[in-house]
Amino acid sequence: MKVDLFDFDLPPERIALRPARPRDAARMLVVQGQDAPFEDRGVRDLPQLLEAGDVLVFNDTRVIPAQLEGRRAGGEAKVGATLHKRIDLRRWQAFLKNAKRVKLGDQLIFGGGVTAIAEDRHDDGSLTLMFEGDEPVEVLLHRAGTMPLPPYIASKRGVDRQDLEDYQTMFAAEEGAVAAPTASLHFTQELVDALDDAGIGRATLTLHVGAGTFLPVKADDTDDHRMHAEFGRISPATAAQLNAAREAGGRVIAVGTTSLRLLESAADADGIIHPFEGDTAIFITPGVRLRAVDGLMTNFHLPKSTLMMLVSALMGRERMMAAYAHAIASNYRFYSYGDSSLLLP
Known part of the structure; x- marks a missing residue:
């Protein structure tokens, strides 16, 4: 059809x-x-x-605050990540903005001291991110992430605390x-x-x-x-x-x-x-x-x-x-x- x-x-x-x-x-x-x-x-x-x-x-x-903004370690390339699906306790599948600038093995640095390693690339263009440290990933997201509003809203007015x-x-x-x-x-x-x-x-x-x-x-x-x-x-x-x-x-x-x-x-x-x-x-x-x-x-x-x-x-x-x-x-x-x-x- x-x-x-x-x-x-x-x-x-x-x-x-x-x-x-x-x-x-x-x-x-x-x-x-x-x-x-x-x-x-x-x-x-x-x-x-x-x-x-x-x-x-x-x-x-x-809904978890699954929208992350950061950069690739060792460079100035900005990276945005939207987590898509949990794989296990420390790994999430994510869609990345500026994904072409990220190579497998790169460390990504987000706000609040949250870091992740790009481990794998999927057929749909998404990547597996392995979050570093011992804290539960949900704790890290509440520290560094924002609510993942749909693009047709976020692009027009941004995201604010009321959206929580x-x-x-x-x-x-x-x-x-x-x-x-x-x-x-x-x-x-x-x-x-x-x-x-x-x-x-x-x-x-x-x-x-x-x-x-x-x-x-x-x-x-x-x-x-x-x-x-x-x-x-x-x-x-x-x-x-x-x-x-x-x-x-x-x-x-x-x-x-x-x-x-x-x-x-x-x-x-x-x-x-x-x-x-x-x-x-x-x-x-x-x-x-x-x-x-x-x-x-x-x-x-x-x-x-x-x-x-x-x-x-x-x-x-x-x-x-x-x-x-x-x-x-x-x-x-x-x-x-x-x-x-x-x-x-």
């Missing part, structure tokens, strides 16, 4: 540079089936839009992501309480979102694109909860594409969700039958992105292109800090 089929024009002013305040004040476009009119609602309407017995599935990953709070969900518990599961950024305790009162269940899983989520699809055809692997975990208790909910007639609603991708990675041909622990590089495009989810709450995605392809697999490409045209015409705010949508096929 041609990647250009998922392209659209987005006015730059539609890109949100800060989240709505309070978080649950964001707008939400409701897209149901193929023929129902689009509904302009708000995130606070979610308890009325779902039904008792439905279960929302949140990603409880926690804004770019973290209320469910964040398991450190390891280098991008936030942004659909969950809309939730507040007040909204969660309202969902509980409405009989709508909650479940959590963990998918450590990698920096590959920001990379454009460079291939002309979806068949030629390869996803980056990310680590995920679904506990036996969560799998049992979700299977029981569907068995009782409830719907499983993924909050965010990260939750959806992991659920689909763990589901068998009959839609039964199994416990899962390991890497997934699942790529969901139109034509792929979704088995584990009955709906998706998600923000608005980039043109020609793998996430635009995913929502098109759920709702149909023409339906999603029409929904995005409506969102742009109706002044919805796009991307990580933007508004939300509720997709119910």
